[in-house]
Amino acid sequence: MKLVRITLRWLFLLVLLGLGLTLVVLLLFRFVNPPTTAFILGYQVESGSLSGVRNNWVPLDEISPWMPLAVIASEDQRFLTHWGLDTNAIATAVNEFRGGEGLRGASTITQQTAKNLFLWGGRSYVRKGVEAALAVAMDGLWPKRRIMEVYLNVAEFGPGLYGVEAASQVHFGVPADQLTATQAARLAAVLPNPKVFDAGNPSPYVRERVSWIRRQMDQLGGTRLVGNFY
Structure with missing residues (x-):
C-alpha cells in the first residue's frame, strides 16, 4: 500500500507539473510567436x-481583414462570443450522431489553434478532451x-504549407494583406x-x-465583424 501511495503521489505531482508548464507556455505564447508547432514537426518527421x-x-495587421472574416464564416461563426x-455546435453534433448520422467535428478556431500548436492529428476522445481543456485555457x-x-x-x-502569408504567396502571388474576399474564401474553403x-x-x-463562405461573410456583416482586430 505504501508503494501505491508513493506512486500516486508522484503521478499527481507530475500532472500538476505538466499543467503548470502548459499554462506557462500558453501565457508565453500570448506575447511571443511560437517557433514551430506540433503539426509542422509532425510533417517534417513524416x-x-x-x-x-x-x-x-x-x-x-499585415493580413487582409477578409481572411479572419472568411475563417469565422467557414469554421466558427460564434468565435467572438464563445469561451x-x-x-451549441457540440450538442448538435452529438444529437446527429445519436440519430444515426456520422460523427462530425464541432471544433472552434480556438480548439484548432490548440491542436495545431500542441497536439496530433486523428480522432480520439483523449485528444479531443485535451484539446478542449487547452482551448478553454487559451481563451x-x-x-x-x-x-x-x-x-x-x-x-x-496544403502539404507543407502553413500560415496565410505562405499560402497567399503560393496560390495567388500576393502578400496576405492584399487578399481579396474571394481569395480569402478560397483559402478558408480548404481548411477542413x-x-x-x-x-x-x-x-x-x-x-x-x-460560394457558401462568401454568402456567410456577407450575412455576418462583412469586415465590420472583425473591425476590432485592426
Missing part, C-alpha cells in the same frame, strides 16, 4: 525533411485577436482537408464551398 515547410509569420468551446489567457493571429499563422493550407483540397486549383466541391 516527410523526412526539415526544409520542406513553407511558413512566413506575419502580424494580424473556447461552442457548446482565458489570450484575447480573441491573438487567437486569430496565431491561428492564421499556423493553420495548414488541406491535404486534399487545393485553393489554387479548386475542385467543383471547393468552388461550392467558396
Whole structure:
C-alpha cells in the first residue's frame, strides 16, 4: 500500500507539473510567436525533411481583414462570443450522431489553434478532451485577436504549407494583406482537408464551398465583424 501511495503521489505531482508548464507556455505564447508547432514537426518527421515547410509569420495587421472574416464564416461563426468551446455546435453534433448520422467535428478556431500548436492529428476522445481543456485555457489567457493571429499563422493550407502569408504567396502571388474576399474564401474553403483540397486549383466541391463562405461573410456583416482586430 505504501508503494501505491508513493506512486500516486508522484503521478499527481507530475500532472500538476505538466499543467503548470502548459499554462506557462500558453501565457508565453500570448506575447511571443511560437517557433514551430506540433503539426509542422509532425510533417517534417513524416516527410523526412526539415526544409520542406513553407511558413512566413506575419502580424494580424499585415493580413487582409477578409481572411479572419472568411475563417469565422467557414469554421466558427460564434468565435467572438464563445469561451473556447461552442457548446451549441457540440450538442448538435452529438444529437446527429445519436440519430444515426456520422460523427462530425464541432471544433472552434480556438480548439484548432490548440491542436495545431500542441497536439496530433486523428480522432480520439483523449485528444479531443485535451484539446478542449487547452482551448478553454487559451481563451482565458489570450484575447480573441491573438487567437486569430496565431491561428492564421499556423493553420495548414496544403502539404507543407502553413500560415496565410505562405499560402497567399503560393496560390495567388500576393502578400496576405492584399487578399481579396474571394481569395480569402478560397483559402478558408480548404481548411477542413488541406491535404486534399487545393485553393489554387479548386475542385467543383471547393468552388461550392467558396460560394457558401462568401454568402456567410456577407450575412455576418462583412469586415465590420472583425473591425476590432485592426
